[in-house]
Amino acid sequence: MMASKLRNQILTLLAIAALGVFLWWANTNLDGYKIQILNLIAINAILAVSLNLIYGFTGMFSLGHAGFMCVGAYVSSLLILPQLQKDAIFILEPMARPIYAAHAPFIVAVLLGGLVASLFGLFIALPVLRLGGDYLGIATLGFGEIIRVFANNLVPITNGALGLKGIPAYANLWWNYGFMVFTFYFIWRIVNSNFGNALKAIRDDEVAARAMGINTYKYRVISFTVGAFFAGIGGALLASLLTTIDPKMFLFVMTFQVLMIVVTGGLGSITGSILGSFIIVALLEWLRFVENPMNILGFEIPGVPGMRMVIFSLSLVLIIIFRREGVMGMREFTWDGLFSRFSKRGEA
């Protein structure tokens, strides 16, 4: 038992080292387009893992993720924007003084983005988590939209519908994957602790969990707040990666994309969420070929703009109909699982 624990720790460290080597290789050898895809995979994985904590592990149907991302993105962007750039983009109304003066290094800005998002999460959770099921989903969706409408109208703070441009592009592979590993580790530790057992009990049967003496309301609020924190971090990284944000980006369609990743990977599986992020982002990019002209058996087929999203949405419906538990289901990829699989094969 002790030996396998040590072995697993060594393997995990080796895997992180391998990721590091891969990132170093990717940074020097891949072109900007491929690096961008790798970055998107990491950020979407952060978002998916955080939604999975809320929905997959605690069973709270939350559709407010885009709102938390919006908060994280704006807070961190406003902190890292240079004042010259702030002068250049705030043309509708002058900027509020304290926000104009505020400045922070990138890592502080991202963490503060997550922190403010989690405060919003806490503020929303306290009243709304008394609801359950579909009603919770509707109420959180409503809060997400309210945040977006305010971002659109608080012009002295957010520059309104014009959004923020020229955000410094600090979010490189190292930051994004660093935060992904941090998120993964943090949430993995949560769901595999006693606290996580309580969350899973609430998900499987809330009434029974309450009967066992679990303060379900408290646990749900904490889980929701932690999820909002990482959603804010994901939003902050995304803003710095894309270098422009505007309120329209955080329409509730954004939440659905994250939800799609979670479901594709498997609800209640953290490694599944990371895999799902890879599958969805890669699928979206790979499908770009359908929009280019093609030559099949001598026939010239013109590319149809927009066809990519048609095929993408259709394949999502097909995934749900034919493999609704997702790629991983509720299982996790673990070293023990990997080894037991090999040893079983060896015995047979």
Add this chain to the structure above:
Amino acid sequence: MTLTMFIQHFFNALTLGSLYALIAIGYTMVYGILRLINFAHGDVFMLGAYFIFYTGTIFHLPWIVGVILAIILTSFCGVIVERAAYRPLRDAPRISALISSIGVSFFIENLAIVVFTGIPKPVVRPDWLVKIIQIRGVRILPLAIAVPIMCFVLVAGLLFIVYKTKPGLAMRAISKDIETTRLMGVSVNKIISLTFGLGSALAAAGGIMWALRYPQIQPLMGLIPGLKAFIAAVLGGIGSIQGAVVGGLLLGFIEIMIVAFFPGLSGYKDAFAFILLIVILLIKPTGLMGEKIEEKV
């Protein structure tokens, strides 16, 4: 605010509220029967608007024929969506059907962008509906009177079907207990198809009237009205047709009147619906006219 202006705002609110109500009924009927939030409903509404555009502009059909054709085609689309995307998931966990409906919503939107193109299209409106009439200084579009009347007629027709006919009885029975209803010899699948057909027909009527009221149509036009109508359904108490009508009218009046009395808040217009929704959910989670659901252990 003068009285004439108030009357004009009143008719605007009545029109918008009636349209929300028509769309909300589709949400509430489907939720009542399948406990499914049909996110694709807003896009079915959009299809209705496009069908009226094509029958009028491309095929030059007489307007009334176009309306009937658009309603039939749209309800056909609604039935196909249920058949293809929801029926295979009838016994799956509820989240699967919900995500399927989100997928279908994406699919219809993106297909519409490919087929209809993303450029907004102008809808031809019959003259008699848009010639402004003046009564003692109050300027009103005939449309603003026709829409609430049409809405009232359609809702009355629907209530007749639901409460006075055999298929309506079957619908109400399914919403109580789907398995027992099946054992009573009701063809459940046919009734569910009928529900989707009726809901989509009302959405089509809503889409057509929306296109007359706001004559620029584009593939994503169903998103926000769909979401608002859904909120209206929740406000009124999801599952209840009368509740959907009350919720729709309430939402229409709040949106128009707040902007009318406080023009400075017009930027926050889209947030009113959600704030109202959250307040109502916190005070009375089942909506104004919803039934209380006991939690069984």
